[in-house]
Amino acid sequence: MAYSSKVIDHYENPRNVGAFEKDDPTIATGMVGAPACGDVMRLQLKVNEQGIIEDARFKTYGCGSAIASSSLVTEWVKGKTLAQAQEIKNTDIAQELALPPVKIHCSILAEDAIKAAIADYQQKHGGQE
């Protein structure tokens, strides 16, 4: 399968690979996917007191498109409020990376990872935000 140059760039030079301490109250963790389906994404957001995402990390088990989608998302969420991050759409991710139709699920998973991380943050903070 031919990959777009953007997918290859993110795959070869992934941004923000790593992990934060998940029990830290400023850290939001979202893990989505399943090994049996061939992709698992773990996205972590570091959220400051103003509710702005200061930093992000990911680790992904998945194809090149899955890795690229999660890498891209870590760049996009930085500086955004949780509400703004919530607005990121899989179609934007797919378009930016020029994902072929069979790889759209990777962008959906990345969007789900953001939503899961935000839900984790809200749960940690007693449902406010």
Add this chain to the structure above:
Amino acid sequence: MKLPIYLDYAATTPVDQRVAEKMMEFMTMDGQYGNPASRSHRFGWQAEEAVELARSQVAELVNADPREIVWTSGATESNNLAIKGIAGFYHKKGKHLITLKTEHKAVLDTMRALEREGYEVTYLDVTPDGLVDMAALKAAIRPDTILISIMFVNNEIGVVQDIPAIGELCREKGIVFHVDAAQAAGKVDIDLQQLKVDLMSFSAHKIYGPKGVGALYVRRKPRIRLEAQTHGGGHERGMRSGTLATHQIVGMGEAFRIAKEEMAEERQRFATLRQRLWDGVKDIEQVFLNGDAAQRVPGITNISFNYVEGESLIMALKDIAVSSGSACTSASLEPSYVLRALGMSDELAHSSIRFSIGRYTTEADIDHTIKIVNDAIARLRDMSPLWDMYKEGIDLNSVAWVAH
């Protein structure tokens, strides 16, 4: 060293230079381009002579009589002809066939087609090492079983089945025995005077011959009858009509001749290269060799790398041409059915790689491959949440995954 390094000889091989040169003599105006079926002039006689020489070259590699060799377009057609041909001819005797879950699609899909026509097929499980469970095979045999089809060498994991023992069983029970030997010819010793095999499929392009030509061995004593699947001018004693592709056939003959000459030496060399490859990766954590460690051909090595995903692994291995354990062109990743038949989890199947070495593989190729593989695994595991979890001692089976 030329990049990418070709390590997919089980998929196909380059045509040996000697073979290509022979083939060239049978195409153009200054060559022997006649139709082997033309009886009225020397163009035809010469072409026929070349075809018959090739027939004996193929027969010699497997110790058969040349009259037992039927030309086809490849092992796919040979498998179709053997299985449908037997089903068509012996259906009054019974409508039950037995095969393995790990067979090539050319056998499995042919069986499926017969099922749609009212035949019954048993798809046998294999052992976790990929071998036939003889007790299970015996138990599957019924009074109406007419054919057992079992491959010699598996194309994904390289295991070699006990064809002599299965042949004895089939003969004792009076069941026709077909063997897909596409991956076996030129790799393992095949003696059809000794083996109780009735039909055997061959392909040229797996052993440095051209694509698009193969053969079916059809035993004469005791005589095996087939219902033709391609009708026409009655070529190949009525079993397979169609003008013979002289240049292809000549190429296959030459490839089989070379294989007979060089097989012993090649087997030694491949065994050394295979060991070198395995030694270079076996100390990586969570790496598994698939298929029986002893009963396999040296050319095919299938390895699972746990906690890295197959497609990203293939991407990381872009400088080596290998096959992956998943068909990742479809929307839903399909793990290899062969690896699944070994009882392997989907994720381990996804992260499996088949390295197949061949005539032109060098030590330098293997050394470079080892380096690329080690780097890729380290990099991808560093990015893998599953690897983290494994390192933390979390049992991945206990996690409530959100499937999508």
